[in-house]
Amino acid sequence: MTYEPKSGRMNSGPTSKCAQVLLAGALVACLGLSGAGLPTEAHAATAGRSGYPGLQEDLSGDEVVSTVSGRFLAARHAEAVGDLVAAAEMTAGFLADLPDSDLYRRRAHLLMLSAGRFADALPLARAVLETNPSDPLANYTLVVRAFNDGAFTDVVALLGVIEESGINAIVVPLLRAWAHAGMGDIDAASAELDALALKNGLGSVAGFHKGLIADLAGDTATAEAAFAQALQATGGHPSVELLDSYARLQVREGRREEAQALVARFIEQNPRTLLVEPVRAVVAGEGAPDRVIDSHRRGVAEVLRNVATLLNRERLRTEALLFMQMSLGVEPGNTRSMFSLAQLLEARDRLDLAVEVYEGIDPASPYSWYARLGIADAMHTRGDTEDAIRLLRRMVSERPDRSDAVRTLADVLRIAKRYDEAISAYDLAFERRGESVDWQLLYSRGIALERAKLWDRAEKDFLAALEIEPDQPLVLNYLGYSWVEQGVQLERAKAMIETAVEKRPRDGFITDSLGWVLYRLGDYEAAVGHLERAVALEPVDPVINDHLGDAYWIVGRRQEARFQWQRSLTLKPDADLAAQLREKLEGRTAPEPLPQGKKRDI
Numbered sequence: 001m002t003y004e005p006k007s008g009r010m011n012s013g014p015t016s017k018c019a020q021v022l023l024a025g026a027l028v029a030c031l032g033l034s035g036a037g038l039p040t041e042a043h044a045a046t047a048g049r050s051g052y053p054g055l056q057e058d059l060s061g062d063e064v065v066s067t068v069s070g071r072f073l074a075a076r077h078a079e080a081v082g083d084l085v086a087a088a089e090m091t092a093g094f095l096a097d098l099p100d101s102d103l104y105r106r107r108a109h110l111l112m113l114s115a116g117r118f119a120d121a122l123p124l125a126r127a128v129l130e131t132n133p134s135d136p137l138a139n140y141t142l143v144v145r146a147f148n149d150g151a152f153t154d155v156v157a158l159l160g161v162i163e164e165s166g167i168n169a170i171v172v173p174l175l176r177a178w179a180h181a182g183m184g185d186i187d188a189a190s191a192e193l194d195a196l197a198l199k200n201g202l203g204s205v206a207g208f209h210k211g212l213i214a215d216l217a218g219d220t221a222t223a224e225a226a227f228a229q230a231l232q233a234t235g236g237h238p239s240v241e242l243l244d245s246y247a248r249l250q251v252r253e254g255r256r257e258e259a260q261a262l263v264a265r266f267i268e269q270n271p272r273t274l275l276v277e278p279v280r281a282v283v284a285g286e287g288a289p290d291r292v293i294d295s296h297r298r299g300v301a302e303v304l305r306n307v308a309t310l311l312n313r314e315r316l317r318t319e320a321l322l323f324m325q326m327s328l329g330v331e332p333g334n335t336r337s338m339f340s341l342a343q344l345l346e347a348r349d350r351l352d353l354a355v356e357v358y359e360g361i362d363p364a365s366p367y368s369w370y371a372r373l374g375i376a377d378a379m380h381t382r383g384d385t386e387d388a389i390r391l392l393r394r395m396v397s398e399r400p401d402r403s404d405a406v407r408t409l410a411d412v413l414r415i416a417k418r419y420d421e422a423i424s425a426y427d428l429a430f431e432r433r434g435e436s437v438d439w440q441l442l443y444s445r446g447i448a449l450e451r452a453k454l455w456d457r458a459e460k461d462f463l464a465a466l467e468i469e470p471d472q473p474l475v476l477n478y479l480g481y482s483w484v485e486q487g488v489q490l491e492r493a494k495a496m497i498e499t500a501v502e503k504r505p506r507d508g509f510i511t512d513s514l515g516w517v518l519y520r521l522g523d524y525e526a527a528v529g530h531l532e533r534a535v536a537l538e539p540v541d542p543v544i545n546d547h548l549g550d551a552y553w554i555v556g557r558r559q560e561a562r563f564q565w566q567r568s569l570t571l572k573p574d575a576d577l578a579a580q581l582r583e584k585l586e587g588r589t590a591p592e593p594l595p596q597g598k599k600r601d602i
Helices: 025-029 063-079 084-095 102-114 118-131 136-149 152-159 168-182 186-197 203-217 220-233 240-252 257-270 278-283 298-312 316-329 336-347 351-359 367-381 385-398 404-415 419-433 439-451 455-468 472-486 490-503 506-520 524-537 543-555 558-569 574-587
Strands: none
Touching: 102 118, 102 136, 102 316, 118 136, 118 543, 136 152, 136 168, 136 298, 136 316, 152 168, 152 419, 168 186, 168 298, 186 203, 186 220, 203 220, 203 240, 203 298, 220 240, 240 257, 240 278, 257 278, 298 316, 298 336, 298 558, 316 336, 336 351, 336 367, 351 367, 367 385, 367 404, 385 404, 404 419, 404 439, 419 439, 439 455, 439 472, 455 472, 472 490, 472 506, 490 506, 506 524, 506 543, 524 543, 543 574, 558 574
């Protein structure tokens, strides 16, 4: 991930190849999260189709309406701010007053499951199915319980009422395959997975689970072929989980050299991951090649984890959270699930809960290192920057062969505006990375260098980043904007920023850069249009509002200019900008237009 130069936002990578399978609208509908007041994202928690609770037809009596409505809204607010535990508590609290309300039962079930309160979610799921027998989420909840009880026939019956569309077209066959396996019908399980493998993009996951089921049943030949099929479907870039299971099978079958070659290729492709350490130890003869998935329950937990991962890659984090909690409902304490759950909680800004989950991860697990990085990031985000820095410094010393902790430390120091310390940390990260430096590291160090007024070094880093990623919009914008501020290479800066805008048309900071370079070049009318759009995209940024004010002033829109400057003052500008704004508002200075035909020399 990388931080944007002016906003501090973090950007995730691109969406996965499963986008053609996981259509957002179908996902929301098939999970039963759309309509009836069941929002799919926290920010939508106060806007449902059912209207204000006090106007519901199933409510009567002023006292009951007032009491339930108040608690309903309080629960909606708790959900909106990400406090799922409190929301679940509140919703469960007023269910006794509305025992026949399907709306509230469904919401309470959703919240209990999201909060990881599986035992409380079960009776609510049963109640939901009384009025809506095909509700997917309620059925999945009972499926989890049936797998825990070994009631595989019940699993098949529960899955049979779910419409196999959207994400359910993936989930249902996978779970049904494991149910058949639990009943000993391996042929039926294989048939389910063979059919799933024919769907675009699902050959890897289908082959993986077919291999797991065959391996668990002792059919090593089928398992071998299925794992090989899954590996081929990944294009030779398997997940850690596929690698782990396949390599262990090869070792058990006496083909240790093949397993070592498989692991070596993976390490060559992923040289810095710690997650490969357990299987590397196994193929080196330092551990027993036991199956990772050694029971049907663990296989089901793996299915639910896989689905949660697919959903998260498509930015469907509410749905991903539900499936990850169900995975933990089958296999409590699984470190992979716990780590993923903590990341999902971070994405919902529930840093306190994320840290709690991170801290519960087994220190002996390879996920522990990444969990500590997550803790440091959460500490910094919630304002405990000094604690985060101390933790990261310990981690930097603990593993002198790794660059991730020192790189995270450098980012934290940079965002804390401790630029000299950040530069030293970035320099150390460069030393530890060796020749495999990526554009993000060059870009991040370039920002710290520019802020420390070491422009010659900063410019070299930005240009080097563009050699690696020539059209990277963040780098194009930062370098172009810096040149504009210095009044150098304005035409080149304009071309770079125009490219950045094409790449990220809804980024207000990049749009502001284009408007500002046009202003610097004297094209004021065009500048106004871009700066107005920038303010619409990022309305609370003081610099962008100030830029629009200057452009308004030059084109004669003086009252609007003063409004923008005054607004900028209310948006917590830094001291230098605040002083400039007051001078303009008090009439002591004013933007001046260029003489006709002249470009601004800054």
